Amino acid sequence: MLFAVLVNRMVLALLTLAGVAVIVFVLLRVVPGDPVAMMISPGASEADIAALKAHYGLDTPILTQFWIWIKGVISGDFGTSITLRLHVTEILAARLPATIELAILALLSAIVLGGGGAIAGTLMRRTVGEAVIDGVNSILLAVPDFIWALALVLVFAVAIPMLPITGRIDPALAEGFSTRFYLVESIITGRFTVAGDILSHMTMPALALALPLGAVIVRLLKQSLKEAMVQDYVLLARIKGFRELRLVLQEALRNAVGPTLALTGVQFTFLIGGTVIVERIFAYPGIGNLAIDAVINRDFPLIQGLVLLFGLIFILINVSVDLMVAALNPRLRHP
Amino acid sequence: MYNVSRRQALAAGGGLVASILAPRRFASAAIGNTLNIAYNVNLPSFDPDVGPSSVNPTIQAIYRSIFDQYIGQKPNLSFEPGLITNWGWNDDKSKVFMDVRQSVVWHDGTPFTPDDVIWSIQREAKPDGGNPVSFIWAGIDNFKVDGNRITADVKQYDPVLFKWMAFLTGYVLPKAYYQKVGPQGFEKAPIGTGPYMVDAYEGNAYLRLKANPKYWGGKPAFETVVFKFVPDATSRVAEIESGSSDVTLEVPYEEFDRLKIKPGLKGVVTPISDIGQIFITNGGVMDDKNVRLAMCHAVDKDTIIKRLLRGYGVPIATLEAPEYAAFDPTIKVSYDPALATKLLAASGYSKDKPVKFTIQTTRGFKPKDYEMIQAIVGMWRNVGIDANIEIYEIAKHFELRMSHKLAPAAFYNWGNAIGDPTCSTGFAMWSKSPHSAWHSDDLDAKIGPLWGEKDEKKRIQGWKDVDRYIAEQAYILPLLQYAQPILYKAELKVTPNVSGALQPASLITRA
Numbered sequence: 001m002l003f004a005v006l007v008n009r010m011v012l013a014l015l016t017l018a019g020v021a022v023i024v025f026v027l028l029r030v031v032p033g034d035p036v037a038m039m040i041s042p043g044a045s046e047a048d049i050a051a052l053k054a055h056y057g058l059d060t061p062i063l064t065q066f067w068i069w070i071k072g073v074i075s076g077d078f079g080t081s082i083t084l085r086l087h088v089t090e091i092l093a094a095r096l097p098a099t100i101e102l103a104i105l106a107l108l109s110a111i112v113l114g115g116g117g118a119i120a121g122t123l124m125r126r127t128v129g130e131a132v133i134d135g136v137n138s139i140l141l142a143v144p145d146f147i148w149a150l151a152l153v154l155v156f157a158v159a160i161p162m163l164p165i166t167g168r169i170d171p172a173l174a175e176g177f178s179t180r181f182y183l184v185e186s187i188i189t190g191r192f193t194v195a196g197d198i199l200s201h202m203t204m205p206a207l208a209l210a211l212p213l214g215a216v217i218v219r220l221l222k223q224s225l226k227e228a229m230v231q232d233y234v235l236l237a238r239i240k241g242f243r244e245l246r247l248v249l250q251e252a253l254r255n256a257v258g259p260t261l262a263l264t265g266v267q268f269t270f271l272i273g274g275t276v277i278v279e280r281i282f283a284y285p286g287i288g289n290l291a292i293d294a295v296i297n298r299d300f301p302l303i304q305g306l307v308l309l310f311g312l313i314f315i316l317i318n319v320s321v322d323l324m325v326a327a328l329n330p331r332l333r334h335p
Numbered sequence: 336m337y338n339v340s341r342r343q344a345l346a347a348g349g350g351l352v353a354s355i356l357a358p359r360r361f362a363s364a365a366i367g368n369t370l371n372i373a374y375n376v377n378l379p380s381f382d383p384d385v386g387p388s389s390v391n392p393t394i395q396a397i398y399r400s401i402f403d404q405y406i407g408q409k410p411n412l413s414f415e416p417g418l419i420t421n422w423g424w425n426d427d428k429s430k431v432f433m434d435v436r437q438s439v440v441w442h443d444g445t446p447f448t449p450d451d452v453i454w455s456i457q458r459e460a461k462p463d464g465g466n467p468v469s470f471i472w473a474g475i476d477n478f479k480v481d482g483n484r485i486t487a488d489v490k491q492y493d494p495v496l497f498k499w500m501a502f503l504t505g506y507v508l509p510k511a512y513y514q515k516v517g518p519q520g521f522e523k524a525p526i527g528t529g530p531y532m533v534d535a536y537e538g539n540a541y542l543r544l545k546a547n548p549k550y551w552g553g554k555p556a557f558e559t560v561v562f563k564f565v566p567d568a569t570s571r572v573a574e575i576e577s578g579s580s581d582v583t584l585e586v587p588y589e590e591f592d593r594l595k596i597k598p599g600l601k602g603v604v605t606p607i608s609d610i611g612q613i614f615i616t617n618g619g620v621m622d623d624k625n626v627r628l629a630m631c632h633a634v635d636k637d638t639i640i641k642r643l644l645r646g647y648g649v650p651i652a653t654l655e656a657p658e659y660a661a662f663d664p665t666i667k668v669s670y671d672p673a674l675a676t677k678l679l680a681a682s683g684y685s686k687d688k689p690v691k692f693t694i695q696t697t698r699g700f701k702p703k704d705y706e707m708i709q710a711i712v713g714m715w716r717n718v719g720i721d722a723n724i725e726i727y728e729i730a731k732h733f734e735l736r737m738s739h740k741l742a743p744a745a746f747y748n749w750g751n752a753i754g755d756p757t758c759s760t761g762f763a764m765w766s767k768s769p770h771s772a773w774h775s776d777d778l779d780a781k782i783g784p785l786w787g788e789k790d791e792k793k794r795i796q797g798w799k800d801v802d803r804y805i806a807e808q809a810y811i812l813p814l815l816q817y818a819q820p821i822l823y824k825a826e827l828k829v830t831p832n833v834s835g836a837l838q839p840a841s842l843i844t845r846a
Contacts, residue, residue: 021580032730033352034734037730037736037738038733040467041470044468055464056465083380085380085385086523086826098380167537167540168540172369280566281541282570283563283565285539292566296729300729
């Protein structure tokens with residue numbers, strides 16, 4: 001049954017991606033902003049402009065352009081970036097690992113912070129501690145990631161200069177990698193100094209992304225735990241003399257985590273979206289930072305590739321979350 | 336199977352945490368052999384002659400670090416020998432000659448030859464080759480080499496040809512290497528003849544350069560230069576304030592004033608070849624000369640610069656900044672709101688019955704751009720002009736400008752790093768230029784003959800006359816010459832460049 005769900009979601013995913021491809025292609029050509037207009041010299045003649053348009057394949061009708069592009073996409077060729085002058089697939093393959101590592105670190109941080117906050121809040125329910133956690137959490141929820149980014153820079157880079165502000169790694173250490181997953185590779189190969197440097201670069205951007213998501217997790221999980229803590233099985237465990245911490249972790253948490261997991265998956269897609277501005281602030285070389293330059297420069301092939309990639313990531317996250325929730329809850333496996 | 340003991344795991348974890356929290360460089364830390372520059376833009380492409388990056392003035396400092404131009408340029412915009420040491424036309428301007436510098440080698444050790452120069456020009460001249468100013472390079476052809484002298488026939492005389500050799504896309508690339516590796520191979524491993532060699536590059540993060548020990552101009556002051564690509568101004572401020580970078584530029588003027596007096600830091604501000612202006616597009620109310628003149632006379636540029644830009648900027652009356660070849664200080668457009676009111680009254684407009692139009696502006700692209708336009712709209716309101724502000728993106732501005740569909744008034748900036756009037760007044764006001772906004776036959780009749788004028792004195796005077804005419808007719812509203820703020824560690828000596836290109840090899844040394 002799980003397999004049928006998977007096949008169904010994959011077919012839907014392909015249809016969604018096809019729709020995204022059409023929409024982004026048409027939108028880019030409808031909204032103002034011609035890449036050739038941005039690069040032509042003030043002295044260029046009509047012939048010069050026409051030659052540049054032909055050079056970038058923008059001189060043919062929109063349907064022809066779409067047909068050429070979509071044929072390429074099907075065969076794995078997303079075209080050549082106008083500004084970077086490299087194959088789009090090559091660029092995305094080089095930049096995606098940086099964003100994946102950042103997003104996963106941010107997600108893990110959010111889970112640890114959010115889970116910890118929710119459990120602490122549950123343990124301290126009806127005390128001043130719970131009010132403090134709720135108050136702090138409200139602030140975390142209200143402040144967007146880019147504001148956290150700037151605040152973290154001011155605190156941990158300017159006031160107490162302990163973390164690097166920009167980049168992914170100290171340029172002096174950026175050597176000897178055989179993959180683009182710098183953090184994973186440096187840990188696996190035991191280069192802990194390098195891994196530490198990478199983590200120090202990732203700490204602020206990951207925290208900026210994690211804090212709002214962590215706050216969402218605190219709110220959801222704490223509410224679910226609150227409901228679980230008054231269930232009969234928890235009451236029974238309490239009568240048996242289980243300690244409060246064990247009640248929360250062993251009895252309530254397992255049943256409360258389902259809804260939180262589903263919503264965390266949805267929120268994770270927002271976190272990925274948040275990488276665009278956060279990567280920009282920290283000059284972090286992922287696909288988010290790349291996307292801003294691509295849009296500013298109206299780099300059509302790169303924007304198209306990026307939008308499809310973001311679409312694919314969102315779909316994969318949602319499918320993964322659905323499968324995880326289904327795996328955790330047997331009732332959902334039989335629609 | 337490899338087993339990790341608790342002790343090993345703890346040691347690894349401890350090491351990791353210690354690495355994360357390892358002490359960072361502080362503002363007072365001594366600069367070693369590595370110079371870190373928090374740079375304001377990313378470097379998208381290494382090809383300085385083709386594609387959109389090649390005409391992006393903000394990345395020329397990086398290109399000039401790796402490559403050499405045909406002709407060099409000093410920080411005051413004057414020209415000096417580059418890879419071409421001597422150049423000029425014959426008497427009737429039908430031929431050009433270029434003497435190629437000898438004993439120069441590419442970064443891969445192969446010799447630089449006249450063939451590289453010819454191939455580079457021919458590559459740039461191809462109309463379908465992706466060079467945005469191919470028409471400039473297509474003006475000469477039929478190259479011949481005699482020793483280290485190249486001669487060529489002039490197909491179309493352009494008095495600015497040699498100035499362009501120190502300007503956008505005027506770089507010499509290695510013919511043999513480029514043909515061997517191809518365009519994408521060159522992007523991955525570029526070489527030039529410049530003072531620095533590419534050592535490592537991560538797009539949107541950094542470019543690490545190593546000094547070229549065989550550079551013909553002498554070894555640069557720093558063994559390693561790292562350009563960190565930090566487009567966010569707040570992050571650049573944090574980079575210099577925390578000591579993570581040794582130099583940064585284009586920070587907000589408020590931050591510049593705060594940090595330049597901080598111990599361990601210094602600052603310098605220089606007017607550069609970049610001006611802010613309001614394009615006027617003909618049609619509708621803009622066809623009324625009184626309205627245009629009133630727009631110009633109602634703007635108090637001094638106050639705008641003083642209040643909004645903390646005094647950093649130079650008010651201008653024409654599209655020529657003081658460092659440009661055709662600057663004429665006698666051309667003035669006074670701030671005279673009474674005159675503006677009178678001019679509008681003559682056309683039937685007043686504060687009660689204002690003339691209405693839209694003004695477009697960027698927001699956050701240039702320092703205080705939106706705030707400046709807000710101030711100007713306020714000044715206009717006082718004399719009887721009711722302008723509606725519309726914010727647009729850079730890309731939209733270019734498309735509208737090319738299709739002659741800008742709003743009646745539109746704010747944007749204009750660079751001209753060689754200071755020649757063709758690249759400021761010429762291309763901004765000549766109706767056949769895709770980047771001009773005002774199109775009129777009277778102006779074209781004055782500009783047209785100047786493009787091919789062979790007498791340099793007469794040519795420059797001609798452009799001054801055009802500028803005076805434009806000011807009298809108010810065909811454009813020049814506002815100010817921008818000033819570039821640079822912050823750097825006190826141990827350094829930084830020479831500002833009027834072109835705005837802060838190339839480390841020649842402009843940054845130890846104090």
